[in-house]
Amino acid sequence: RCAEARAIVLSNMPVNGEYRLLTLDAPAEVLDCAPGQFFQLLCPVPEGEHPFLRRPMSIYGYDAHAEQLQFLYKIAGAGTRGLATLRAGDTLNVLGPLGQGFTMPDAWQNLMLVARGVGLATLAPLARMAQQQGRSLTAICSARSPELAMSVDLFRSYGAEVIVVHDEDGSSEVPALEALIEARIAAGSVDAFYTCGSRRLLTMLQRLGQKHGIPGEIAMEQQMACGLGMCQACVRPFREGNEVVHRRVCREGPVFPISEAIA
């Protein structure tokens, strides 16, 4: 159940050379969230820009008790440039939580999370859920350089074993990363994968999943307009058995089974 709310900015700080963390005071009615869901943010319009649509952003952290909501973002366009102008005490109109989040079936006790860059932010709330449900979690954090590996401390604070791999161009993803994951699979410590965004990671996890019979889920990154299932701007093809079907990422996703996603 989503709602529109007026949130108040508590802080909006750089966390490294590329990413900023926005912390909002938000009403409890929008904080019944699941990891992997997102909000549509009515970002301030920077000077000289034309008004634009709400921007979708995956949830980095939420705490209904403390009434806090967090987003981790990189300045990449007018929307995020507008977000970066927010100061403590400013207000931000948020609409959410939206979409279908990650699931954690009982059979998935040993979880492996694999992501790169800002994709790690989308998986951060999943690490908290894993800890709350007593699951074991290995987080493989890939980045261009060690200081850009997001959320490493956060994953550790949720009890995850963290492995950081870094390279300039994503080349560590295959095959070195694949060998690393296969060693874990051989040791019997992977029941399911979680990932976000990267097509290269998706292809690799599909290959490994198929070879070893390991299921998993991916949060898809996709351009959106309404975010509410009405405009069809986010439709993508998916595999369903031998068929290709089309689904709205904002409504039926953004989380889908890894085996059904098409890279």
Ligand code: FES
């Ligand atoms: Fe409009 Fe998904 S963004 S239907």
